[in-house]
Amino acid sequence: MGLVVQKYGGSSVADAEGIKRVAKRIVDAKKNGHQVVVVVSAMGDTTDELIDLAEQVSPIPAGREFDMLLTAGERIAMALLAMAIKNLGHEAQSFTGSQAGVITDSVHNKARIIDVTPGRIRTALDEGNIAIVAGFQGVSQDKKDITTLGRGGSDTTAVALAAALDAEVCEIYTDVDGVFTADPRVVKKAQKIDWISFEDMLELAASGSKVLLHRCVEYARRYNIPIHVRSSFSGLRGTWVSNEPQGDQQVEHAIISGVAHDVSEAKVTVVGVPDKPGEAAAIFRSIADAEINIDMVVQNVSAASTGLTDISFTLPKTEGRKAIDALEKSKATIGFDSLRYDDQIGKISLVGAGMKTNPGVTASFFEALSDAGVNIELISTSEIRISVVTRADDVNEAVRAVHSAFGLDSDSDEAVVYGGTGR
Amino acid sequence: MGLVVQKYGGSSVADAEGIKRVAKRIVDAKKNGHQVVVVVSAMGDTTDELIDLAEQVSPIPAGREFDMLLTAGERIAMALLAMAIKNLGHEAQSFTGSQAGVITDSVHNKARIIDVTPGRIRTALDEGNIAIVAGFQGVSQDKKDITTLGRGGSDTTAVALAAALDAEVCEIYTDVDGVFTADPRVVKKAQKIDWISFEDMLELAASGSKVLLHRCVEYARRYNIPIHVRSSFSGLRGTWVSNEPQGDQQVEHAIISGVAHDVSEAKVTVVGVPDKPGEAAAIFRSIADAEINIDMVVQNVSAASTGLTDISFTLPKTEGRKAIDALEKSKATIGFDSLRYDDQIGKISLVGAGMKTNPGVTASFFEALSDAGVNIELISTSEIRISVVTRADDVNEAVRAVHSAFGLDSDSDEAVVYGGTGR
Numbered sequence: 001m002g003l004v005v006q007k008y009g010g011s012s013v014a015d016a017e018g019i020k021r022v023a024k025r026i027v028d029a030k031k032n033g034h035q036v037v038v039v040v041s042a043m044g045d046t047t048d049e050l051i052d053l054a055e056q057v058s059p060i061p062a063g064r065e066f067d068m069l070l071t072a073g074e075r076i077a078m079a080l081l082a083m084a085i086k087n088l089g090h091e092a093q094s095f096t097g098s099q100a101g102v103i104t105d106s107v108h109n110k111a112r113i114i115d116v117t118p119g120r121i122r123t124a125l126d127e128g129n130i131a132i133v134a135g136f137q138g139v140s141q142d143k144k145d146i147t148t149l150g151r152g153g154s155d156t157t158a159v160a161l162a163a164a165l166d167a168e169v170c171e172i173y174t175d176v177d178g179v180f181t182a183d184p185r186v187v188k189k190a191q192k193i194d195w196i197s198f199e200d201m202l203e204l205a206a207s208g209s210k211v212l213l214h215r216c217v218e219y220a221r222r223y224n225i226p227i228h229v230r231s232s233f234s235g236l237r238g239t240w241v242s243n244e245p246q247g248d249q250q251v252e253h254a255i256i257s258g259v260a261h262d263v264s265e266a267k268v269t270v271v272g273v274p275d276k277p278g279e280a281a282a283i284f285r286s287i288a289d290a291e292i293n294i295d296m297v298v299q300n301v302s303a304a305s306t307g308l309t310d311i312s313f314t315l316p317k318t319e320g321r322k323a324i325d326a327l328e329k330s331k332a333t334i335g336f337d338s339l340r341y342d343d344q345i346g347k348i349s350l351v352g353a354g355m356k357t358n359p360g361v362t363a364s365f366f367e368a369l370s371d372a373g374v375n376i377e378l379i380s381t382s383e384i385r386i387s388v389v390t391r392a393d394d395v396n397e398a399v400r401a402v403h404s405a406f407g408l409d410s411d412s413d414e415a416v417v418y419g420g421t422g423r
Numbered sequence: 424m425g426l427v428v429q430k431y432g433g434s435s436v437a438d439a440e441g442i443k444r445v446a447k448r449i450v451d452a453k454k455n456g457h458q459v460v461v462v463v464s465a466m467g468d469t470t471d472e473l474i475d476l477a478e479q480v481s482p483i484p485a486g487r488e489f490d491m492l493l494t495a496g497e498r499i500a501m502a503l504l505a506m507a508i509k510n511l512g513h514e515a516q517s518f519t520g521s522q523a524g525v526i527t528d529s530v531h532n533k534a535r536i537i538d539v540t541p542g543r544i545r546t547a548l549d550e551g552n553i554a555i556v557a558g559f560q561g562v563s564q565d566k567k568d569i570t571t572l573g574r575g576g577s578d579t580t581a582v583a584l585a586a587a588l589d590a591e592v593c594e595i596y597t598d599v600d601g602v603f604t605a606d607p608r609v610v611k612k613a614q615k616i617d618w619i620s621f622e623d624m625l626e627l628a629a630s631g632s633k634v635l636l637h638r639c640v641e642y643a644r645r646y647n648i649p650i651h652v653r654s655s656f657s658g659l660r661g662t663w664v665s666n667e668p669q670g671d672q673q674v675e676h677a678i679i680s681g682v683a684h685d686v687s688e689a690k691v692t693v694v695g696v697p698d699k700p701g702e703a704a705a706i707f708r709s710i711a712d713a714e715i716n717i718d719m720v721v722q723n724v725s726a727a728s729t730g731l732t733d734i735s736f737t738l739p740k741t742e743g744r745k746a747i748d749a750l751e752k753s754k755a756t757i758g759f760d761s762l763r764y765d766d767q768i769g770k771i772s773l774v775g776a777g778m779k780t781n782p783g784v785t786a787s788f789f790e791a792l793s794d795a796g797v798n799i800e801l802i803s804t805s806e807i808r809i810s811v812v813t814r815a816d817d818v819n820e821a822v823r824a825v826h827s828a829f830g831l832d833s834d835s836d837e838a839v840v841y842g843g844t845g846r
Contacts, residue, residue, distance in 0.1 A: 075498065082491075
């Protein structure tokens, strides 16, 4: 029986009852002989309430102070959780990110973990304590300021601690039963995946699946920490994410892991770009200089008569305004005719390591979309993923069609609780 | 123009509007050429809400975790205050007690400050920042755990920082206009005191005046830091507390500073104590072993016929049960007849350095009480204070009578806002 890191999201500790329920689950793990480290998010709506307060005093809250403010949320949750555990007769101590040795860079609001030095956690465990750690936060290496890790940050905290403490497993408790073959809100017949590889999970996360964030899975893969995503409400076995399936972990769908979709992106088309070396570089340099992350990039062959081509790319809708501004500013330098902006798009992605050795997958995917009457606007592929862009209105139908075509539908209509992710 | 430490209580920063008003006041001090360090308490009812949450998960919350929980309140307030100041175009940085170098012992919930090492505050000031520091909290020297300083702790934080930074003055902003010659809720004609000595202020605080806590004044006297108690609402000049009056500070009442009262105590009488050496020691040893602080102690001469005497003492009502239990347990060893417990008492104290050289004060005090028909149950005096215990019902009348007898009544009925103190 080794060391287990458990992470509980905000919906699992939304109120005193939730905290007491989670405390029991933690104590059970301890009773089973594990050393237990718990990473916890802020209670329910605490973070939103703090953001609301910040907006009342300052329209654009400063990064350093905003991080100081938000980290109060985890502080409250972790102290209450430690109290609830002690009330069950077990020893527990809570630690801030700084106390737990979560060292980050200095980029406030979306800091990256540089190092984890969990000396105090190790001591607490050796003394028989359950260690409760504030998720989502750290301390900057240079200035010793409090930082936050951005969206999904508590999951990353959990995996990073699991790696630093050489844990057996990192259990991510959430309000869904695990990772599904598609979003159960869209596909009623979506099935819970028993085991999935890091690679496939990374592609799903990059393609719109929200159960685990890309960064967290990337971290787990780098340090080879198995993740077990499961529900804090049901207590059922969830989805294992690791390099190889272990023991009784089932691999039902050898070819395809799942279908992901994403309607949070927009498409920018740069029209009438001279088809000569350096043009694409100039476009994406101006986007990069504005610190905008882009997703898919597609360039068509140029029309021979004009020597002009179009370049399209997708990016988060929230970055749309910034990207258009950046390109307009560089219009004379780059030399293009016009810009088109379209935020009524959706992306559907099919993910599975099996497609490497199954040439028919791409054809079946397009046939399924065609049969459903869905028009494809952009295509982009990796070794283990095919993604297409369609009209946003077509996305749900497209996901259902593809899910069914690849035999992922379950036999029964399962009732599934599905909510948002915490931090 | 030197360094100023300002402390704002919870009622001054109860909501976003309050925070913005306080931010303006702070910026004004900065504009006047001061270096400014601000100590802030938790917003309004935050602490009570956190205590309520703690009680929901655990009937007796553990000290360490309780401190971790409560300190979230100041963290929220200080981050918001820093944001509000930056929104006014001035630089501000917030610091936790630990970051500000407030080093304490390890007694959770009522830690004492051992040392203050404000290196980061000094750096922030040198870089042109306004420094915002969380009141009421520190970090323990040995275990590096988060501690809280107990009631009035933010005032102590402010004075301790003022001492460590060699500040010109420590301004305590509160919801009253200063220190009054009596509680204005009881005595309509109470007057604001312009200047008062540390010594008299210490006696007033020990006698029930709640504007400044004893510990804070004691700290200020030790390091000779002038305190200016004033309202964060009116901005009027308040009460100066220092060794000697400076400049235009008025000393209106040379003999008597004020009248304090306290109805939070109870009286225990140990009846039938053998009048022989060691008896009183045994009684108070058993009380001390139970970690109970007592206030007044009175022993009457013993009746010659019985060789027995009675010993009475007062203590906080909240400690009453514990004291009775401790004495009952030692009854056989100590050897007394019975215990009487009375929590319907009140204490009235007259404070003023002038009474040392004015022998008539004691007589006038008793005459005033007698004229008001107030019966005296216990008497205790120091060099600059006379205190009596009466029935609780008589307290308000007694305070008014004494206040009037010593010429402290103002000519007009001032309207005064008076609330509780924060931390």
